[in-house]
Amino acid sequence: MLIRRWNWKSALSSSIWRSSIFLAANLRSGWDAALGAMLAEFVYRAIFAGFYGALTQSFRQVEPRWKGAVAAVTTLVLVSHTVEFGVHWLRGTPNLWTSIGASLCFTVVSTLFNVHAMRRGVLVTGEDAQSFLTDLRMLPGLFRKEAAGRGES
Numbered sequence: 001m002l003i004r005r006w007n008w009k010s011a012l013s014s015s016i017w018r019s020s021i022f023l024a025a026n027l028r029s030g031w032d033a034a035l036g037a038m039l040a041e042f043v044y045r046a047i048f049a050g051f052y053g054a055l056t057q058s059f060r061q062v063e064p065r066w067k068g069a070v071a072a073v074t075t076l077v078l079v080s081h082t083v084e085f086g087v088h089w090l091r092g093t094p095n096l097w098t099s100i101g102a103s104l105c106f107t108v109v110s111t112l113f114n115v116h117a118m119r120r121g122v123l124v125t126g127e128d129a130q131s132f133l134t135d136l137r138m139l140p141g142l143f144r145k146e147a148a149g150r151g152e153s
Contacts, residue, residue: 005054005058005125005126006050006054006125007049007051007053007056007057007123009053009123009124009125009132010049010050010052010053010054010123011047011048011049011050011053012046012132014049014052014053014110015041015042015046017110018041018042018049018103018106019041020038021099021102021106022040022041022088022099022103023035023038024102025037025095025098025099025102026038028095029094029095033093037088037091037093037094037099040087040088040091041084041087041088041099041103044083044087048083052076052080056072056076056111056114056118057118057124057125057126059071059072059115060115060119060124061119065119068115069112069115069116072112072115073111073112077104077107077108080107081100081103081104084100085100088100117135120138122142
């Protein structure tokens with residue numbers, strides 16, 4: 001199922017964002033170390049983030065909503081950061097704990113947002129998908145609708 005539903009939108013965006021996190025977290029160790037960490041993270045995420053996106057997409061229909069969000073965050077934190085730690089430990093990423101910690105925080109926030117967006121048909125792949133450009137255009141509206149919804153409660 002995960003291979004068929006591999007979410008290329010997640011793979012692309014996660015690779016860009018997370019490789020940037022690893023670059024920034026390792027700059028104090030020099031450009032070579034930072035670029036090495038960035039490249040390792042980019043390759044790892046380019047391969048695996050599509051599977052993680054497929055998992056997230058599958059949790060979008062879980063009811064009640066909070067259970068889907070908790071399940072997605074818990075699963076992704078445990079699986080993705082265990083593998084991520086192994087990749088960076090093996091390659092000798094210098095600021096490993098800072099890098100993993102920043103990436104983990106990003107996972108919590110981005111997974112919660114992705115479940116929210118995917119429930120609305122944004123950032124999904126497969127039958128329900130629209131173009132990535134359309135998804136990007138819809139993202140600001142997802143923030144506005146949530147902020148407006150909280151103000152009315």
